[in-house]
Amino acid sequence: MRIIAGDWRGRALTSVGKGDPRAHLRPTTDRVRESLFNMLGGGRFGEPFDGARVLDLFAGTGALGLEALSRGAEACTFIDDGRKAQSLLRDNIRLLGCGDRATLIARDATRLPKAEAACDLVFLDPPYGKDLGTRALHAARDGGWIAPEALVVWEESAPQTAPEGFALLDTRRYGDTHVTVLRTT
Template sequence: MRIIAGEFRGRRLAAVGKGDPGAHLRPTTDRVREALFNMLDGGRFGAPFDGTRVLDLFAGTGALGLEALSRGAAFVTFVEKGRVGQQLIRENLKILDCADRARLIGADALRLPRAEAQADLVFLDPPYGKGMGEKALTAARAAGWIAPEALIVWEESAPQVAPEGFALLEHRKYGDTTVTLLEAV
């Protein structure tokens, strides 16, 4: 895995190795990440990374949040419960020397602590088909993590319905991944 664009463009991230099947560690492929970020960066979403605070739920390796940092996000909070994922995020922050612009919360995305600041951009990449995405969004909103009009980028195996308090913007399909874009209302 590598960073696609921005400050860290071309830098390789820590090798996932065998990953963590028990924790459903399934990194977003470079190809899907590139298509996703090009779509976000080009057009109707303006400049969603410039100075933005980002929340990366079910962060895994941290690749989505790190890509946002590379493209100009001010700060990323990574939420990852799995020990393998936490270690990969720590390694990646060290590789990119950007730990001063990030925080790792080793917690379940369904049981978040109170937010110190709201996020304008939220990446949500729960284990596919387990119904955890909506619960994580509800938990994040209740704990004060989601700013009004925040953009939510939700990866799943199928299109998702907008939960209460969110408006559906669009769905995009990339191979076996469907990205549902929502806005907090």
């Protein structure tokens, strides 16, 4: 895994091998991440990274949030309750030297504390097929984590419908990964 573009372009992230199935650690591949970020940065969704506050739910290795930081996001809060994921995240934050812009909260993404500041861009990559995405999205909204007009990027094994309070903007399929893009209404 590596950072695709931006300030840290080409920098390798800590290797996870094939992931950790018991912890549902399944990193987004470089190819999928590159396609996803090209779609987001292509102008259709404005400038989603420039100065954005980012929330990375079920963060795993943190590759999505770190890519956003590399591309100009102001700060990212990473949420994951897995010990292996937290260890990898800490290593990646240290590796990139972005501890001043990154916050790790060791917590279940469906039970979030109240936010100090709302986020403009949300990555949601729950364990596939466990029906946790909608619960995490509601917890983030109810906790004040999601700003009005925020962009939400949701990875799952199937396309997702927009929950109440969100509008569907786009869906894409990359192999067995489906990306659903939403905006808060």
